[in-house]
Amino acid sequence: MPVLGICLGAQLLAVAAGGDAYAGSGKQVGWGRVGLSTEADRDPLFAGLPASPGVLHWHDDTMSLPAGAVTLASCARYPVQAFRAGSSAWGLQFHLEADEEAVGAFVDAFPSDAASAPGGGRGIREAAPARLAELAPYRDQLFARFAELAAARAGHTAIRAFFTPRAGTWEARFAEDQPAYARAVGRMGLRPGQTAADVGCGTGRALPALREAVGARGAVFGVDLTAAMLRSAAHEHRDDAAMGATHVLPGWFVLDRHIVAAQDGATEIEENTARALDQVLAQFSAALGRDVLLRAVS
Numbered sequence: 001m002p003v004l005g006i007c008l009g010a011q012l013l014a015v016a017a018g019g020d021a022y023a024g025s026g027k028q029v030g031w032g033r034v035g036l037s038t039e040a041d042r043d044p045l046f047a048g049l050p051a052s053p054g055v056l057h058w059h060d061d062t063m064s065l066p067a068g069a070v071t072l073a074s075c076a077r078y079p080v081q082a083f084r085a086g087s088s089a090w091g092l093q094f095h096l097e098a099d100e101e102a103v104g105a106f107v108d109a110f111p112s113d114a115a116s117a118p119g120g121g122r123g124i125r126e127a128a129p130a131r132l133a134e135l136a137p138y139r140d141q142l143f144a145r146f147a148e149l150a151a152a153r154a155g156h157t158a159i160r161a162f163f164t165p166r167a168g169t170w171e172a173r174f175a176e177d178q179p180a181y182a183r184a185v186g187r188m189g190l191r192p193g194q195t196a197a198d199v200g201c202g203t204g205r206a207l208p209a210l211r212e213a214v215g216a217r218g219a220v221f222g223v224d225l226t227a228a229m230l231r232s233a234a235h236e237h238r239d240d241a242a243m244g245a246t247h248v249l250p251g252w253f254v255l256d257r258h259i260v261a262a263q264d265g266a267t268e269i270e271e272n273t274a275r276a277l278d279q280v281l282a283q284f285s286a287a288l289g290r291d292v293l294l295r296a297v298s
Contacts, residue, residue, distance in 0.1 A: 003089040010091030017085040018066030028057040030117030034073040034081040055094035167228035185209035197221040204233030
């Protein structure tokens with residue numbers, strides 16, 4: 001499942017992912033701005049947010065990030081203000097979740113901390129309505145995106161729970177369907193040298209016909225949400241027909257000449273919708289640096 005850690009939660013996430021948390025150079029308390037990195041423009045949660053949002057700081061510890069983690073926001077004093085570890089875990093050092101009541105609670109609970117801020121606790125309180133009003137649209141957008149990712153992952157889990165125990169007998173149950181796949185591929189009008197992706201390929205029955213249609217110069221991808229289905233495809237030697245997988249889609253599994261498990265989630269994909277297929281197509285096209293032909297095969 002996607003993870004979102006805030007303040008201490010971000011520090012714990014950094015440690016859990018292989019980084020470190022330690023005492024900083026002093027308290028950072030009160031309202032201030034952070035700058036988003038260029039990586040934030042491509043991040044599932046941060047894309048489209050303003051370049052320098054105003055946020056509530058309340059910490060004196062900081063962190064170093066593990067290898068591979070992506071810094072999404074920073075400031076001069078504490079360079080790690082937001083980050084992503086892997087493809088579905090985010091840490092925010094600042095308090096994006098705070099509303100006016102929470103701001104007052106911070107000031108009341110930690111008066112010595114509040115006194116270190118410009119204007120002290122009173123200044124923090126007085127600035128809160130305007131600061132929160134400015135921040136609200138972006139805060140709500142980020143949290144809504146995170147909720148969508150979590151909901152989509154729950155859907156993925158349900159799909160995998162259904163298909164995983166059935167993958168071993170899928171071929172025997174539908175053995176007579178094989179000619180229908182070949183006929184469907186024949187109607188697609190594929191040409192040698194093209195790239196084809198069977199999204200939701202299951203045990204890969206269409207892959208041999210796709211390989212024959214695009215030839216040795218083409219590329220064929222089998223993509224599915226359930227790794228067990230692709231293992232069954234490999235058992236039937238249909239991985240021999242798939243080749244050229246240069247990119248693993250988050251949340252999916254890709255069949256090339258090996259079974260490659262995708263890391264969970266950077267871009268969650270809703271199943272069985274045109275939007276889902278468009279997203280998959282865009283990711284394959286970006287990975288290959290050229291257009292990909294994607295047709296439904298059933």
